[in-house]
Amino acid sequence: MKTPWKERKLDRSLKHNMDTLNEILGVTKSFDVICRELTYGGKKFALYFVDGFAKDDILNRVMAFLGKLDEEDLGPDPVPKLLHTYIGYLEVETEDKLDAIVTAVLSGPLALLVEGSDQAIMIDARTYPARNPEEPDIERVVRGSRDGFVETLVFNTALIRRRLRDPSLRMEYHQVGQRSRTDICLSYLEDVADPDLVEVIRDSLGKVKTDGLPMAEKTLEEYIFGRNWNPYPMVRYTERPDVSAVHLMEGHVLVIVDGSPSVMITPTTFFHHVQHAEEYRQKPVVGAVLRWVRFLAMAASLFLLPLWYLAVVEGGDLEILRIFRPDKPAELPLFLQIIIGEAGVEILRMASIHTPSPLATALGLIAAILLGQTAVSVGLFTPETILYLAAAVIGTFATPSYELSLANKLTRFFLLVMTALFKWPGLLVGLAGWFFLLARTRSLNTPYLWPLLPFHSKSLWDVLVRSPMPLKETRPVVLSPGDPDRGKGE
Numbered sequence: 001m002k003t004p005w006k007e008r009k010l011d012r013s014l015k016h017n018m019d020t021l022n023e024i025l026g027v028t029k030s031f032d033v034i035c036r037e038l039t040y041g042g043k044k045f046a047l048y049f050v051d052g053f054a055k056d057d058i059l060n061r062v063m064a065f066l067g068k069l070d071e072e073d074l075g076p077d078p079v080p081k082l083l084h085t086y087i088g089y090l091e092v093e094t095e096d097k098l099d100a101i102v103t104a105v106l107s108g109p110l111a112l113l114v115e116g117s118d119q120a121i122m123i124d125a126r127t128y129p130a131r132n133p134e135e136p137d138i139e140r141v142v143r144g145s146r147d148g149f150v151e152t153l154v155f156n157t158a159l160i161r162r163r164l165r166d167p168s169l170r171m172e173y174h175q176v177g178q179r180s181r182t183d184i185c186l187s188y189l190e191d192v193a194d195p196d197l198v199e200v201i202r203d204s205l206g207k208v209k210t211d212g213l214p215m216a217e218k219t220l221e222e223y224i225f226g227r228n229w230n231p232y233p234m235v236r237y238t239e240r241p242d243v244s245a246v247h248l249m250e251g252h253v254l255v256i257v258d259g260s261p262s263v264m265i266t267p268t269t270f271f272h273h274v275q276h277a278e279e280y281r282q283k284p285v286v287g288a289v290l291r292w293v294r295f296l297a298m299a300a301s302l303f304l305l306p307l308w309y310l311a312v313v314e315g316g317d318l319e320i321l322r323i324f325r326p327d328k329p330a331e332l333p334l335f336l337q338i339i340i341g342e343a344g345v346e347i348l349r350m351a352s353i354h355t356p357s358p359l360a361t362a363l364g365l366i367a368a369i370l371l372g373q374t375a376v377s378v379g380l381f382t383p384e385t386i387l388y389l390a391a392a393v394i395g396t397f398a399t400p401s402y403e404l405s406l407a408n409k410l411t412r413f414f415l416l417v418m419t420a421l422f423k424w425p426g427l428l429v430g431l432a433g434w435f436f437l438l439a440r441t442r443s444l445n446t447p448y449l450w451p452l453l454p455f456h457s458k459s460l461w462d463v464l465v466r467s468p469m470p471l472k473e474t475r476p477v478v479l480s481p482g483d484p485d486r487g488k489g490e
Contacts, residue, residue, distance in 0.1 A: 005020065005099070006098065007099070008020075010097075010118045012118050014113055017046070018037075021046075021048060021102070021113075022035060025048065025102060025105065025106075031051075032051040033048075034048070040067060041066075041073055041078075042070075044115040045066075045115070047113075048113070049110040054126060054127075055125045055126065058125040059110065062125075065086065065087075066082075066086065073086070076116075078114050082121055087123065091123070092122065092124070093122050095111075095119065095120050095122050096120070101120050101122070109123060109124040110123040110126075111123075130150055131151070133147040134147070135147070135148055136239035139240050139277060139400075141281050142278060148239045148261065149241065151258075153185055153258035153259075156256050156263065157171050157187070160244055162241070163242060163245040164189075168192070169187070169248070172186035172202070173185060176208050177210055177212040177213050179211040180211070180213055182212065182213045182257060182259065183257075184220070184255065184257050185257075186201060186253065186254070187256060188252075188254065192249065192475070192481050192483045193248075193252070194479060194480040194482065195482070197253060197444060200444060201444070205255075208223045213257065216257045217237070217260045220255065221235055225443065225444070231411070232404070232407045232438065233403035234268070234441075235255075235264045236272050236273055237264060237265070237401075237402075240277060249475075250476055250481070251475050267444035267446040269447070269449065269450050273399075273401035274399070274404070280466070284466050288465050291464075298408065300391055301393075301394075301405070302412055303415070305389065305412060306412070306415040306430075308388045309416060312334060314423055314424065326382035330379055330385070331378075334385070335416075337380070337382065341386070342389070342409075345389070414430060414434070418430035446479075447478070451463065456477065456478075459478075472486060
């Protein structure tokens, strides 16, 4: 029985190796996979690379130097001499497994095969098409760094190392996907992060069985964390290197996926998603006020519409609730107005994503002025519906985490339906069910509502109030950090 090529090694015959690699890589079928047949010092060579990945200047220098070699320079076993003497490049190694050679060539490095040798010389002279680091659109700050992650893995790890020059910072390399062979980096501080947590994530990466990661880190999240029918995010995404560095120092573990500008922070709780870098770029008292305003906006996005609907339909003749009721009824029932308004906002959000940037402002004006005002003028909507719906939507956009804002939107819809069906009891049952869902949720064995459940007073105070940094003397106990005290590193 013929051995599968993935389990085979190189042969000493260069022609046999070339025939095998040409067939596997589709050299004659793909214009960008190139095989150059060369002769240096009386020996035949074959160079494999992908056009667009290889650095032309490095490649030309190596080839120009090899072209000066004589036959006696190489000897009977040329690979060691080439590796240690004649190939003047830092990132060079040997490989004899076909599977590893094919994966490396398709990832960017060059493979140099020599007649009479069963080892290939792998030269990591690759470059990826990449954009320059820019400030992320979602996590903007008034004052602070303007660099953000990009789609190239090595650029992202460099941005983190620029901020953390700690020798215990580890960048573990993994590959996931039988076809995509996506590069993944596991980043953590070895003397701070919980070893059990690191091992759990490492094992989870090893157990991912898929042909590829088409949606990069989001696909990986679904494999590692599960709970796919729970709308609340199990990880926090960030595109900011400074935010990543802060979480590394607390004891979190980062998962960086090549091809994505977002980094996964694990594990996270509900309260990790309600903090923003802007709060730490201002004085503590200003940061605390900003946080409270943000909490108020998030509460409005969740509870304002159900409570207003309840006040309108169940308020009776209570004078205190009279100001919340519409002066004139509209043609559509109130519940239907809210549902249509919610759907309209969601359609507008999707339309703005697909609208070219120069036209996005015009689209917003059309939706806000023409559609909203016209709906009120013709009597389909009441002005109060537009007001409270807009307040809830603004609260949604004020939520720092985009994933949390979408989950809160679904929760708001659920509470609204429960209120419309069962009035006060429905709202109370809906709130209890929502809280029970969060209380039962765990992210990598970390309680989702910590430090509220289980209760930890000092950590909860840090969530509610933006404390001055000198007072943050310990790391979060829920992460079981190896070095719990800040500022007392070895």
